[in-house]
Amino acid sequence: MLDISIVLPTYNEKKNISILIPQLEDILKRKGLKGEILVVDDSSPDGTALVAKELNKKYGNIQVIIRPKKEGIGAALREGYNTAQGKLIFSMDTDLSFDPNIMPKILKRLGEGYDLIVGNRYSSKEDYEAKTINVKAKRFVSRFGNKFLRFITGIDIHDFSTNFRGMKRKVWQKIKTREKTNSLLFEMIVLTDYHGFKVGEQSIVFKDRIYGESKLNLAKEAPKFLLKALSLSLRSRLKGV
Numbered sequence: 001m002l003d004i005s006i007v008l009p010t011y012n013e014k015k016n017i018s019i020l021i022p023q024l025e026d027i028l029k030r031k032g033l034k035g036e037i038l039v040v041d042d043s044s045p046d047g048t049a050l051v052a053k054e055l056n057k058k059y060g061n062i063q064v065i066i067r068p069k070k071e072g073i074g075a076a077l078r079e080g081y082n083t084a085q086g087k088l089i090f091s092m093d094t095d096l097s098f099d100p101n102i103m104p105k106i107l108k109r110l111g112e113g114y115d116l117i118v119g120n121r122y123s124s125k126e127d128y129e130a131k132t133i134n135v136k137a138k139r140f141v142s143r144f145g146n147k148f149l150r151f152i153t154g155i156d157i158h159d160f161s162t163n164f165r166g167m168k169r170k171v172w173q174k175i176k177t178r179e180k181t182n183s184l185l186f187e188m189i190v191l192t193d194y195h196g197f198k199v200g201e202q203s204i205v206f207k208d209r210i211y212g213e214s215k216l217n218l219a220k221e222a223p224k225f226l227l228k229a230l231s232l233s234l235r236s237r238l239k240g241v
Helices: 014-031 048-059 073-083 100-110 133-153 169-175 184-194 218-238
Strands: 002-010 035-041 062-066 086-092 116-120 164-168 199-203
Touching (some): 002 014, 035 048, 073 184, 086 169, 100 116, 100 199, 164 169, 169 184
């Protein structure tokens, strides 16, 4: 069995994955990990999938899953996690906002008794290197939303919505998620906790992306995410899952 499956959801990230994937391959090599990289692409018009396929000619452990249309990060992650063959599953955004060198810290903690480790962008002011007004606004709204989610769930996690996380595959198979939107990120945490598994967090630094544009419309998505999160939390408390 593979040690790890790395799931990368992509949409128009051609330049970024040409940088990120070699970084991840180097980490796997340095740490002596047998792993696969799953690029789940929503039919990017910029040729993201083609770049990933070319990289596979060099590394030989990259699987490219091309989805017929853009369905969002939740659906892409579900497909990647369901396809994964590694004992551990790690996923991250592909816009270079997160440092992949933090991944081994998450894997180490999974070996210390945790079942899900989630990146935390809010452990200190220095951990959110936001230079633009837009990113600073996202930080403010996200931090408020995460406080609300921590209150309604009682789970001591400070960043429910970041896609920089590691999980044991056997736990993923147990929790039976349903969500296909970005609410999946919250659902994973709630269901892992509900089933009695151990959830923790790892400090990470968030930076502005260098190439491409953010796919997140905060004004549109934040209210939907919070309402869905409230619904999921109530469902797990009142009806079970």
